[in-house]
Amino acid sequence: MTRKLAVVTAGVGTPSSTRLLADRLVAAVQSQVGARGEDVRVDVIEVRELAAALATMTTAAGLPVPEVTRAQDIVRAADGVIAVTPVFAGSYAGMFKMFWDTFSPDDLSGMPVLIGATAGTPRHSLVLDHAMRPLFTYYRTIVVPTGVFAATEEFGGGAGGDQLNRRIVRAAQELAGLMVSTATGVEGFVPAGPRRTNGSSLPDPTSITPFTRLLAGHDGS
Amino acid sequence: MQFGVFSIGDVTTDPTTGRTPTEGERIRAMMTIAEHAEQLGLDVFATGEHHNPPFVPSSPTTMLGYIAGRTKNIILSTATTLITTNDPVKIAEDYAMLQHLAEGRVDLMMGRGNTGPVYPWFGKDIRKGIELAIENYHLLRKLWREPVVDWKGEFRTPLRGYTSTPAPLDDTPPFVWHGSIRSPEIAEQAAFYGDGFFHNNIFWDAAHVGQMVDFYRQRFEHYGHGSADQAIVGLGGQVFMRKNSQDAVKEFRPYFDNAPVYGHGPSLEEFTSMTPLTVGSPEQVIEKYLTYADVAGDYQRQLFLMDHAGLPLKTVLEQMDLLATEVVPVLRAEFDARRPAHVPSDPPTHASLVAAGPEGKHHLVQSATLPEDRNETETAKESA
Numbered sequence: 001m002t003r004k005l006a007v008v009t010a011g012v013g014t015p016s017s018t019r020l021l022a023d024r025l026v027a028a029v030q031s032q033v034g035a036r037g038e039d040v041r042v043d044v045i046e047v048r049e050l051a052a053a054l055a056t057m058t059t060a061a062g063l064p065v066p067e068v069t070r071a072q073d074i075v076r077a078a079d080g081v082i083a084v085t086p087v088f089a090g091s092y093a094g095m096f097k098m099f100w101d102t103f104s105p106d107d108l109s110g111m112p113v114l115i116g117a118t119a120g121t122p123r124h125s126l127v128l129d130h131a132m133r134p135l136f137t138y139y140r141t142i143v144v145p146t147g148v149f150a151a152t153e154e155f156g157g158g159a160g161g162d163q164l165n166r167r168i169v170r171a172a173q174e175l176a177g178l179m180v181s182t183a184t185g186v187e188g189f190v191p192a193g194p195r196r197t198n199g200s201s202l203p204d205p206t207s208i209t210p211f212t213r214l215l216a217g218h219d220g221s
Numbered sequence: 222m223q224f225g226v227f228s229i230g231d232v233t234t235d236p237t238t239g240r241t242p243t244e245g246e247r248i249r250a251m252m253t254i255a256e257h258a259e260q261l262g263l264d265v266f267a268t269g270e271h272h273n274p275p276f277v278p279s280s281p282t283t284m285l286g287y288i289a290g291r292t293k294n295i296i297l298s299t300a301t302t303l304i305t306t307n308d309p310v311k312i313a314e315d316y317a318m319l320q321h322l323a324e325g326r327v328d329l330m331m332g333r334g335n336t337g338p339v340y341p342w343f344g345k346d347i348r349k350g351i352e353l354a355i356e357n358y359h360l361l362r363k364l365w366r367e368p369v370v371d372w373k374g375e376f377r378t379p380l381r382g383y384t385s386t387p388a389p390l391d392d393t394p395p396f397v398w399h400g401s402i403r404s405p406e407i408a409e410q411a412a413f414y415g416d417g418f419f420h421n422n423i424f425w426d427a428a429h430v431g432q433m434v435d436f437y438r439q440r441f442e443h444y445g446h447g448s449a450d451q452a453i454v455g456l457g458g459q460v461f462m463r464k465n466s467q468d469a470v471k472e473f474r475p476y477f478d479n480a481p482v483y484g485h486g487p488s489l490e491e492f493t494s495m496t497p498l499t500v501g502s503p504e505q506v507i508e509k510y511l512t513y514a515d516v517a518g519d520y521q522r523q524l525f526l527m528d529h530a531g532l533p534l535k536t537v538l539e540q541m542d543l544l545a546t547e548v549v550p551v552l553r554a555e556f557d558a559r560r561p562a563h564v565p566s567d568p569p570t571h572a573s574l575v576a577a578g579p580e581g582k583h584h585l586v587q588s589a590t591l592p593e594d595r596n597e598t599e600t601a602k603e604s605a
Contacts, residue, residue: 055486056486056487056491058486059483059485059486059487060424060482060483060486060487060492061424061482061483062403062424063424063425063426063483063487063492063495063496064425064426064429065495066426066495208405208406208409208436208440209406209409210409211409211410211412211413211444211589212591214351214355214406214409214410215355215359215413217375218352218355218356218359218374218375219356219359219374219587220356220359220360220363220371220372220373220374221373
């Protein structure tokens with residue numbers, strides 16, 4: 001079965017080192033999922049291309065702008081997400097946050113996420129654990145233990161470059177493991193786990209709570 | 222089909238003059254707009270309900286009662302009545318009273334409100350918004366349909382031997398719409414009771430509107446109220462017109478750019494391409510709104526927001542003239558021509574509900590036929 005990998009990258013330049021890191025993570029996840037006997041379909045969302053649409057959506061009472069809804073549908077339908085941002089002023093890029101602000105936890109519950117960040121110096125590396133990890137915890141995602149931080153100098157050779165490679169492989173292994181895992185247990189015997197609305201922002205008549213259940217306990221009797 | 226205007230009652234500075242109307246001027250302007258709608262032969266005037274500035278309509282039945290006394294034909298409605306934070310007992314009393322004064326020219330639209338702090342101001346928990354809408358509306362149905370009500374729910378003090386007065390006119394409760402943009406639970410609620418579903422799509426794109434309305438239609442059929450295409454649907458709209466479309470754009474742009482909610486955000490061009498807002502000639506308005514019968518199916522009520530964003534009253538009245546004389550007659554004829562005979566052209570009115578008699582489903586508190594009941598009936602038929 002082909003697994004779907006959504007990549008959200010919030011670099012502002014073209015080319016951007018954030019995208020460079022994203023591409024390396026994608027390649028590593030592809031080979032790790034491949035090693036587990038599955039194919040990967042990769043969809044890359046460049047948040048930069050959605051900047052104006054996100055501003056429109058945010059300032060117009062959540063009006064669903066088509067470019068954004070397409071990107072949201074890709075993320076919702078994914079089996080795993082790679083989320084990478086540059087570090088600005090000690091945190092993730094504002095545009096990166098604007099994109100995630102358009103989601104609700106119900107969209108992302110239980111989603112495996114690999115977080116990555118880039119910056120000019122290694123001194124910003126705590127952004128992974130102090131800014132990005134709490135953000136994705138809010139969405140009830142499963143953030144893999146290894147986050148990948150890449151300082152500019154680590155794109156070169158030397159000890160830093162080697163360590164970056166190792167982090168990329170370890171993080172990719174962790175994400176791939178979650179992406180190919182299947183639910184265990186016999187249906188009905190264990191409580192249902194978090195369930196995402198699969199791939200659509202629109203109401204799904206098959207998943208609606210029937211009104212008699214909504215009314216239960218509220219009919220005055 | 223019914224066409225009308227709805228107002229949110231915002232007090233907004235006219236960006237072209239810098240002048241802000243007083244609350245009193247705005248309230249009187251709303252009354253003038255309602256009377257003008259009657260004079261133009263429009264079918265509906267609906268007011269919003271808000272409990273915070275810059276909005277004036279905090280007391281809808283006072284306003285609608287005044288309009289009722291000055292009009293003869295127009296249906297008075299709400300957009301919306303806050304079913305979450307109002308006491309359903311007071312809604313039952315206020316709107317039954319209005320129904321008597323307006324001689325039946327009343328329906329109302331339930332909504333949850335879009336201003337978070339209204340919940341705590343009225344002692345309610347916003348996290349319970351859906352539950353409040355469900356429980357309070359069920360109680361409202363009982364108060365309008367059962368002579369003596371005993372009630373114990375989660376949200377209000379219990380009732381023992383309570384009779385709501387006055388009883389609805391002709392013992393026939395007003396027709397109710399449920400307004401929602403993105404909550405399937407509310408579409409489900411409207412479908413369950415066979416009530417109307419109003420999608421206030423003025424900030425929403427056609428694809429999403431179509432999907433929500435279609436969902437409501439399917440569930441309406443599921444609950445045994447008729448076929449999906451017979452479900453009662455209303456849509457919102459927003460237009461600004463001049464004979465020459467460039468004049469319309471030029472005149473409306475400053476109001477758009479500074480409007481509450483969407484001002485200083487998307488461009489007029491973006492917004493008109495994504496939402497029902499149409500700024501141009503009456504012909505362009507007709508062309509755009511005709512497509513909504515494809516988006517939502519043949520529907521029964523179209524309300525237009527005309528008096529928004531600080532537009533002066535004189536301009537609003539001119540806009541209503543264009544709407545009523547050039548747009549509505551064409552839309553009415555075109556929609557009538559495409560509507561199949563088995564699809565109602567109008568939503569239920571007081572007269573049609575009275576004509577349906579006391580045995581009509583409208584008089585049942587729980588009016589849905591549940592699929593399991595149907596199965597039982599079918600099984601019974603088979604064994605008979």
